[in-house]
Amino acid sequence: MRIERHQVDEAKVEKAREDFVNRIGRQVHSYSRAGLMATMEWQLIADSFLDYLGALSTSRPDLHFPEAKAVLKDATEAACGAVSFAAYYPHDGFGVFLDYPNFGMSYHREDGLERDPFHRVGPREWLDAFCLAIISDRVSPHGEAFCWARQLMPDDRVTPALELVDGFVAHFFEEAGLPASASASASADEPQPGLRALRALTDQDREAFDAALLALLREGPHGTRPAGLLPLVPIALAALAHRTHGWAPAVETDYLPHALVTGFETPGPRVDGLGRGRRPDAVARLAAGPVDLERPVLDPPFSPESEARFERRTLEAVTPKEGEPLDARELSGALRYQSWLLAARASQSADATDAVLAHVRLGSQLGAAAFRAALAEPGTEAEASIDGRVLRFPACRDRDFGPAFWQTALCYALITNSSEDLEPLLLAGPAIAAEDRSPFAAYRTALHDHLRGADPLPATERALKEAERTRDQNAFLPPPVVLLSQLVEGDETSFNLALLDALEAHRDHHSVADRADEPGAALSLDVLALACHAHRSRGWSVQVRSPYLPPRLLGAPASA
Structure with missing residues (x-):
């Protein structure tokens, strides 16, 4: 079965691609000069990276190229930076660094200050960041921040997004000794597709997982922004299935870029000290005999x-x-x-x-x-x-x-x-x-x-x-x-x-x-x-x- 991606605004695609190198540099440095970069600034930076990544996928849907890998990495670190700020500041120190614009910021413990409720992350922002962490294999270094950020969310209103947050927390952290939330949603009579997919992964029920993933993909379209071409929850679940059980998606669709599902994996046994795949x-x-390796055409540097x-x-x-x-x-x-x-x-x-x-x-x-x-x-x-x-x-x-x-x-x-x-x-x-x-x-x-x-x-x-x-x-x-x-x-x-x-x-x-x-x-x-x-x-x-x-x-x- 094949699912075609929905159409996005071409003008937004062009805008996302145009002069991105300089534009993202100006954005991060502008925020840093305006004062303390908090959850909102890091989320806006992550959004810019995701729009650019979605725009790149319009010409290379598999995203198997270095620029996409670098952009995904920094989208993840920016989104996780927002979660870390909500979890730690001002009681603990942490840092955020983005390789693409070569920019970083360190945060130190501020005695006497209290957390600002304005800087909490909501379930949707938490989910986006966590899914990016799964796709980029960055759950482990950021796991504590995700758990603390969940603890700081208000529980007065249960939403599907919050249910899925608790489903991910239960799936990853309840046996890890980290502060997890108590989730009742996983036992619901009719759990949402994301929770069904997590349960199927736990039960190693591939048929149920495929059905849940298909249901998630059919919930679109996902907006007119280029980032909407990359639905993070289905991609993250497909990545979990591939990396945990070796399952390939049962559905053929550009909504699930091969590089993001496999972690930019190169087929073949791993034989060297750095874990790189030999083709x-x-x-x-x-x-x-000799192998030819081309070099891109380069402009004179001086x-x-x-x-x-x-x-x-x-x-x-x-x-x-x-x-x-x-x-x-x-x-x-x-x-x-x-x-x-x-x-x-x-x-x-x-x-x-x-x-x-x-x-x-x-x-x-x-x-x-x-x-x-x-x-x-x-x-x-x-x-x-x-x-x-x-x-x-x-x-x-x-x-x-x-x-x-x-x-x-x-x-x-x-x-x-x-x-x-x-x-x-x-x-x-x-x-x-x-x-x-x-x-x-x-x-x-x-x-x-x-x-x-x-x-x-x-x-x-x-x-x-x-x-x-x-x-x-x-x-x-x-x-x-x-x-x-x-x-x-x-x-x-x-x-x-x-x-x-x-x-x-x-x-x-x-x-x-x-x-x-x-x-x-x-x-x-x-x-x-x-x-x-x-x-x-x-x-x-x-x-x-x-x-x-x-x-x-x-x-x-x-x-x-």
């Missing part, structure tokens, strides 16, 4: 005037002024300029041009020079060869030569295959100038240990756990930990599978919002560096062909 087709294609300025400032950093010594602190800025220039030139070609090769060589030399200066004894000078010139830098261990700078410099040295440039980086290590307190710390330690011949397994295990803990934080792209782990383990086949995963993750990350405009969209230095290193040090064949892996860089001979 059997990818495994078969890699076994048969103007010609900006590129000329980067070139000029790099030259200034390595050109002695009369009567003055060179300053090693300028090398960190110079390497940043080379990275921007590399991104600009690499974005316009599928292979490395002569200009790209020049930027990589210069970047490798600049990074090595900085760490030679960091290793030099105070009062002495470090000698470095840069762009065919032998230069001397006074000893300097600046905080700008910190772990992130070390990681970038190391990538350049691995890509150029220069043992001369790699040596000072391995002697210095990532924390020579500053302690590493970032989520990348274990990855950098593992990479350092692997390259200097120490045991990399303890740090690699820590890095895998850290990557698992932060894998849903889409505001930043985590390092290619699984790729490194396969290199450490010496598994060429799994390395190529992880390489494909890492490049797809990079592409997907830069497919969201306006991230395609970021300089790093054209290349992942970390992934490229590991691919180059595996190819040269292990002799492994790289089975992924892509503009993300320029052949001239992969096949570059040793430069020192």
